[in-house]
Amino acid sequence: MDLGLIKVFVCIYESRNIGKAADKLNLSQPSVTYNLNRLRDQLNDVLFIRRRSGVEPTKMAHELYPIFHQAIFNIESAIAEVQAFHPETSHKTFRIGLSDVGEICLLPSLIAFLQQAAPNIKIEIEEIESAKVEQWLIDGFLDLAVFNSSKTMMSKIETRTVFEERYVCISRANHPRLKKELSLEQYLQEDHIAIKSSTGHIQVEQTLKTMNLKRHIRLEVPHFSVLQGVLQCSDMLVTLPSRAAQHYLKHSNNVQMFELPFTMDSFKVSLNWFNRSDDIVARKWLAQSVWQIFQYL
Structure with a gap:
């Protein structure tokens, strides 16, 4: 069977859209449709049924996808292994999805590493949206994603845990009502800064809900990195990893930390990627580099 037809099938299956598949393959939509029809004739199955939002795979398509995907991956992996990737001279751009914890923990060390090992490589950071990250990885919009994926089901994504985390609470050091310890009553009486749930930070609200409790959220922000100035000039609390x-x-003398006055499960921050067949060697190098950096954090 023509390898090109298999690539068209895999791309349509992953994108669920003929137009998106054409863009990824750098082909016209009529060309993609023509190749799909050839494959349909060879396999005697329609493979994809048109729907309002795109296409839906048939039963045979679901059965063929893992076989075809692995075949493409193996062939292009073999080709890529003999093609040189030299990080020290490469000008490649990588796009990494990072949660706020990833930004704080990984990004400075990653930039320091790249400055020495790959000075011409460009990194683009995207804010994590937990509901979209799986498709972003599959589509190639992201090369890697580092975030708390414990509440996100991503059956097609490879995942590797980098560390385990727990939530604590911080406030400004000279808070008028909080000193050495934080009681549950005080926690519920104070105003809070929360991180948008779309980034995956939903555990605090879920835990309080099981206790029939609710905190007063006065400010919602996209990530933790914007909090420094807000903490300096307000009495609000922040619950964060x-x-x-x-x-x-470490970077402020005007912050104090408290253990939470209620029990919350810890969570795992993970490194996530999709086994796409393009740029295998380069992305493997990136994933291994990020993994190694985390071992020294």
């Missing part, structure tokens, strides 16, 4: 809290403690 301990590594992010330690970052604020």
Whole structure:
């Protein structure tokens, strides 16, 4: 069977859209449709059924996808392995999705590493949207994603845990009502800064809900990195991962940290990627580099 037809099938299956598949393959839509029809004739199955939002795979398509995907991956992996990728001279651009914890913990060390090992490589950072990250990885919009994926189901994505985290609470050091410890009553009486739920930070609200409790959120922000100035001039509390809290403690004398006055499960921050067949060697190098950096954090 023509390898090009298999690539067209895999691309349509992953994008669920003829137009998007054509863009990814750098082909016209009529060309993609023509090749799909050839494959339909060979397999004697329609493979994809048109729907309002795109196409839906048939039963046979679902059965063929893992086989075809692995075949493409193996062939292009073999080709890529003999093609040189030299990070020290490469001008490639990588796009990485990072949660706020990833921004705080990984980004400075990653930039320091690249300055020495790959000075011409460009990194673009995208804010994580937990509901979209799987498709972003599949479509190639992201090369890697580092975030708390424990509440996100991503069956097609490869995942590797980099560390385990827990939530704590911080406030300004001279808070008028909070000193050495934080009681549950005080926690619920104070105003809070929360991180948008679209980034995956939903555990605090979910835990309080199981206790029939609710905190008063006065400010909602997209990520933790904007909090420094707000904490300095307000009495609001922030519940955030301990590594992010330690970052604020390290860089400010006007922040204090409290253990939460209720029990919350820890969570795992993971490195996530999709086994696309393009640029295999380069993305493998990036994933291995990020993994190694986390081992020293």
